[in-house]
Amino acid sequence: MALVEQGGSATIPSGGGQxxxxxxxxxxxxxxxxxxxxxxxxxxxxxxxxxQFEPLSAGIEKGLNPLxxxxxxxxxxxxSRQKSKDVVDFLGQPIPYVVTVCDNAxxxxxxxxxxxxxxxxxxxxxxxxxxxxxxxxxxxxRVRDEIAKYIDEEFVARLAAEGxxx
Numbered sequence: 001m002a003l004v005e006q007g008g009s010a011t012i013p014s015g016g017g018q019x020x021x022x023x024x025x026x027x028x029x030x031x032x033x034x035x036x037x038x039x040x041x042x043x044x045x046x047x048x049x050x051x052q053f054e055p056l057s058a059g060i061e062k063g064l065n066p067l068x069x070x071x072x073x074x075x076x077x078x079x080s081r082q083k084s085k086d087v088v089d090f091l092g093q094p095i096p097y098v099v100t101v102c103d104n105a106x107x108x109x110x111x112x113x114x115x116x117x118x119x120x121x122x123x124x125x126x127x128x129x130x131x132x133x134x135x136x137x138x139x140x141x142r143v144r145d146e147i148a149k150y151i152d153e154e155f156v157a158r159l160a161a162e163g164x165x166x
Contacts, residue, residue, distance in 0.1 A: 024054040027097040030105045034059025034084040036068040036127050036140065037101040041147045043072050043079035049156055058087040065127050071140035121150050
């Protein structure tokens with residue numbers, strides 16, 4: 001299934017070759033807490049390909065981790081205004097991509113029947129890091145960079161292969 005550019009947005013074509021919608025493709029990043037990993041993924045995808053994708057994040061627990069905000073600001077991405085969202089708010093919505101970023105979310109993830117692709121990235125929980133502020137921030141940086149690598153490979157490279165500008 002190819003991604004098609006229409007009006008500056010990537011869309012998934014239907015079986016008849018017509019686009020399902022000219023809207024941006026939704027990508028939902030799920031994590032138990034929705035405080036760090038999923039929030040960083042949402043912010044990163046929005047920054048690098050927000051014209052092609054509508055990044056979302058959700059979880060079961062709530063609260064944005066200040067170290068996630070700090071780690072993302074170091075690479076010029078402000079996620080300080082993002083809010084934790086409950087996964088229940090997205091049930092019933094067509095979401096082409098669902099990405100679980102922790103093993104617990106993968107096991108407890110609700111079913112999204114109209115999802116084109118489920119992905120799982122088993123990322124360490126940076127919020128569980130111990131030590132000094134700098135020790136903890138180093139873990140957030142490492143996880144942030146892993147998220148960026150996965151997103152670059154899965155979404156940005158795929159768009160490039162399809163000839164869609166990110």
